[in-house]
Amino acid sequence: MEGGEREEKRRVVVIGGGVAGALLAKNVQFNSDLVLIDPKEYFEIPWADLRAMVEPPFAEKILIKHTDYLTNAAIVTSRAIGVTETEVLTDGGRSVPYDFLVIATGHADPVARSRNDRIEQFREENEKIKSSSSILIIGGGPTGVELAGEIATDYPGKKVTLVHKGSRLLEYIGPKASVKALKWLKEKNVEVLFQQTVDLESISDGQKEFKTSAGKSVTADCHFVCIGRPLASSWLKETILGKSLDEHGRLMVDEKLRVNGQKNIFAIGDITNIKELKQGYLAQAHATLVAKNLKLIMKGVKETNLAAYKAGSAIAIVSLGRKSAVAQFPFATISGRVPGMIKSKDLFAARTRKTMGVDP
Ligand SMILES: Cc1cc2nc3c(=O)[nH]c(=O)nc-3n(C[C@H](O)[C@H](O)[C@H](O)COP(=O)(O)OP(=O)(O)OC[C@H]3O[C@@H](n4cnc5c(N)ncnc54)[C@H](O)[C@@H]3O)c2cc1C
Numbered sequence: 001m002e003g004g005e006r007e008e009k010r011r012v013v014v015i016g017g018g019v020a021g022a023l024l025a026k027n028v029q030f031n032s033d034l035v036l037i038d039p040k041e042y043f044e045i046p047w048a049d050l051r052a053m054v055e056p057p058f059a060e061k062i063l064i065k066h067t068d069y070l071t072n073a074a075i076v077t078s079r080a081i082g083v084t085e086t087e088v089l090t091d092g093g094r095s096v097p098y099d100f101l102v103i104a105t106g107h108a109d110p111v112a113r114s115r116n117d118r119i120e121q122f123r124e125e126n127e128k129i130k131s132s133s134s135i136l137i138i139g140g141g142p143t144g145v146e147l148a149g150e151i152a153t154d155y156p157g158k159k160v161t162l163v164h165k166g167s168r169l170l171e172y173i174g175p176k177a178s179v180k181a182l183k184w185l186k187e188k189n190v191e192v193l194f195q196q197t198v199d200l201e202s203i204s205d206g207q208k209e210f211k212t213s214a215g216k217s218v219t220a221d222c223h224f225v226c227i228g229r230p231l232a233s234s235w236l237k238e239t240i241l242g243k244s245l246d247e248h249g250r251l252m253v254d255e256k257l258r259v260n261g262q263k264n265i266f267a268i269g270d271i272t273n274i275k276e277l278k279q280g281y282l283a284q285a286h287a288t289l290v291a292k293n294l295k296l297i298m299k300g301v302k303e304t305n306l307a308a309y310k311a312g313s314a315i316a317i318v319s320l321g322r323k324s325a326v327a328q329f330p331f332a333t334i335s336g337r338v339p340g341m342i343k344s345k346d347l348f349a350a351r352t353r354k355t356m357g358v359d360p
Contacts, residue, residue: 009033010298013088013098015080016232017043017066020269020283021104026069026356027291031298034073035096037080037088041065042115043356047280048347050146050319052122054129054154059122061349063115069356077113080105083239083265099264100294103241103251105232106270106283125224132221133158136210138198140164141172144226145181146319152188153321160190161218165197172277173316173328180326180335181318188321193218200225233271241265246273255308257290266290276311284355285312319344 009032014025017038025036045062052059066075076096082089083103088096112118129135135151137144140162148162162185168178169185169192185192196214203210203223210218233249236242244252244259250273252260257272259265268286270278286309293306317327317339327339350360 010099011035011097012100012102012294013037013096014102014104015088016104016106016269016271017075018104018106018269018283019046019280020106020287021102022066022069022356023284024102024104024268024287024291025073027288028294029070029072031295032100034070035076035098036066036070036073037076037078037090037096038066039077039079040111040113040115040118041067041075041077042118043069044111044118045347045349045352048349048352050143050150051347053125053147054150056119056123056126058349059119061346061353063118064353064356064358065115068358079235081235083236083241085240100297101265102290102294103236103259103265103267103271104269104283104287105235107229108232108234109229128222129155129158134220135160136198136218136220136223137162137226138200138223139226139228140166140169140192140194141226141228142170142316142318143228144224145169145185147224147226148185148190149188149320149324150322152185152190153323156188159220160188161193161220162190163193163196163198163212163218165195167194170318170326173314173318174333176333177316177318177326177328177335180333181320184320184324184326184335198223200227231271248273256293256306257286257309266294274309274311277314277316279312279316281315282312285309317343319347 012032013035014021015037017036022043043064048062078090078092080088081091137148148160151160169181170178196212198210231249246252251267251271252273253267257266259267268290269283289307289309313330317325319325322344323340325339325344326335354360
C-alpha cells in the first residue's frame with residue numbers, strides 16, 4: 001500500500017488445475033486477483049490414481065476440491081478454448097481478462113467434472129477388476145506397469161496380461177528400470193507381450209477375446225487402456241500462442257518459464273518444452289519458481305532479479321504394488337523395498353496434500 005491507498009491487485013489467470021497449476025494458484029492467491037480455470041472441480045493427485053482403482057476409499061485422499069486450498073480465488077469450471085492478448089475464452093462462453101497468464105494444461109484427461117462422480121468412477125473400475133478373473137492391460141508405460149503392479153499385489157489370483165507396443169517397458173526412463181520392472185511383474189505372474197498392439201478401434205463393450213497385431217489371442221474378462229495421454233495443447237494452435245508450440249505440441253519457454261515471445265504469459269508443467277523428464281515434482285518446481293517471480297514482478301522488481309529455472313535431473317520412481325518400486329536416480333537404478341518405502345506405501349498422497357495446505 002502506498003499513501004494510504006489500497007494497492008490494486010493484478011489479475012493472474014491460471015489455466016489448468018493439475019499438479020503445476022493448482023500449486024501455482026495456491027501460492028499466488030493472496031498476492032493477486034486470481035482466477036483458476038479447470039474443467040473439473042477438484043485437484044487430482046495423478047500418481048496415486050491407480051491405487052484408488054484397487055482401493056476405492058483411497059480416492060477420498062487423492063481428490064482435493066479446488067475450494068479446499070483456494071480460499072481467495074475465483075474458480076471457473078470450464079475448459080479454456082482460446083487466448084487473446086488480454087483474455088482467455090472458455091467453452092462455457094466466458095471471457096476472463098488477465099494481466100498475467102499461466103498455462104498449465106499438461107495432459108488431456110477426460111475425467112468427471114464433480115469429485116463425487118470421479119469417486120464413483122474409481123468404484124466402477126474397482127468393481128470391474130473384482131468381478132474379472134482375467135484382465136488385459138494395454139500399454140507398458142508408467143500407468144500400465146503401475147496398474148499391473150497394483151492388481152497383481154491386491155488380487156494375486158487374477159490372470160493379468162500386459163500388451164506393449166515397444167520392445168521394453170517404461171521407455172521414458174533407462175533400460176535398467178525396464179528390466180527390473182519386467183522381472184518383478186513376471187515374478188507376480190503377469191504375462192507381458194512386447195512389440196504388439198491391440199486395435200483400440202475394434203474393441204467393443206463386453207469383449208472377452210482380443211487379438212494382438214502379432215496374431216496372439218488374449219482372453220480377458222475386462223481391459224484397461226493405459227496408453228500415454230496426449231498433451232492438452234491442441235486448443236492453443238489457433239491462438240496467439242500457436243507459433244510458440246514446438247513440433248511435439250509443447251510450449252517453448254525461456255529460463256524464466258515465460259512463453260517465447262510473450263511478456264506476461266508463462267507456461268509450467270508437462271506442457272513446456274524444457275529438456276527434462278516430465279515429472280510432477282518438476283512441475284511443482286516450475287510452479288514454485290513462477291509464483292515467486294510473479295510476486296516479484298507485481299512488486300516491480302527488475303527482470304534481472306528474477307529467478308531462472310535449471311532443468312531437473314532424471315529421477316523417476318515407478319511403484320510396483322504396495323511395497324516395491326523401481327527407481328531411477330542419476331547414477332543408479334534400484335528396485336525393491338527401499339524405493340518402495342519412498343513411494344509405494346501411500347504414493348506421496350500425504351506429502352502432496354500437505355504441499356497443497358490440506359490435512360495429510
Ligand atoms: C502412472 C503415473 C505415475 C507417475 N508418478 C509420478 C511420480 O511418482 N512422481 C512425479 O513427480 N511424477 C509422476 N508422474 C508424472 C506426473 O503425474 C506429471 O508430470 C504431472 O501430472 C504433470 O503436471 P501438470 O500440471 O503439468 O499436468 P496435469 O497434472 O496433467 O494437469 C493438467 C491440468 O490441466 C487441465 N486442463 C487440460 N486441458 C485444459 C483446458 N483446455 N482448459 C483448462 N484446463 C485444462 C486438466 O484438467 C488438469 O487439471 C506420474 C505420471 C503417471 C501417468
